[in-house]
Amino acid sequence: MRALTWLAACLVLCFGIVAGLSPSTARAEDATRVIPEYRLGSSDKIRVITFGEESLSGEFIIGGSGKVAMPLIGEVQAAGLTIPEFQAEVETALKNGYLKDPRVSIEVLTYRPFYILGEVQKPGEYPYSTGLTVLKAVATANGFTYRANSKKVFIKRADSPEEEAFPLTSTTPVAPGDTIRIGERFF
Numbered sequence: 001m002r003a004l005t006w007l008a009a010c011l012v013l014c015f016g017i018v019a020g021l022s023p024s025t026a027r028a029e030d031a032t033r034v035i036p037e038y039r040l041g042s043s044d045k046i047r048v049i050t051f052g053e054e055s056l057s058g059e060f061i062i063g064g065s066g067k068v069a070m071p072l073i074g075e076v077q078a079a080g081l082t083i084p085e086f087q088a089e090v091e092t093a094l095k096n097g098y099l100k101d102p103r104v105s106i107e108v109l110t111y112r113p114f115y116i117l118g119e120v121q122k123p124g125e126y127p128y129s130t131g132l133t134v135l136k137a138v139a140t141a142n143g144f145t146y147r148a149n150s151k152k153v154f155i156k157r158a159d160s161p162e163e164e165a166f167p168l169t170s171t172t173p174v175a176p177g178d179t180i181r182i183g184e185r186f187f
Helices: 002-031 083-095 134-140
Strands: 045-050 058-061 067-070 074-077 104-110 114-118 124-126 148-156 164-167 179-184
Touching: 045 067, 045 083, 058 067, 074 083, 083 104, 114 134, 134 179
Parallel strands: 114 179
Antiparallel strands: 045 058, 045 104, 067 074, 114 124, 148 164, 148 179
């Protein structure tokens, strides 16, 4: 009997510690939003520089189809690719009968806009800037309404079908193409 009591106490203690750590660890992971490596998308404006070939360099906007129409090589798929992946695509296209050893550099000039809706003064579409946080996005939309829940924010990534809830902190990041929804607080 004493052995069973001791075993039960150990199990409770072990499961209590595991149960105590797991939820708090999960909450800590949920609390921070990590933005994966940037992927190009429709409406991004990019600069392509082909070294030594000024006629193949220029500024381009990624179209609704996700492609960029470039001189000499035609349309190249850009949407969904990272900048290094797109750079490799352009270099490969240029190697196919046009240039011997193309060296290409690509940079994003203007990111696609973000959207903010819900309990803000001026919901709508706004231009994205590097380092944007939810609080900066709210400030861009002229601040919260008096009914706004200033503790939680809902964010839907451009490539995700569902929105996720995050704590509204001064460091919660926003990515290009995100839709931010500020909910209503309950008294």
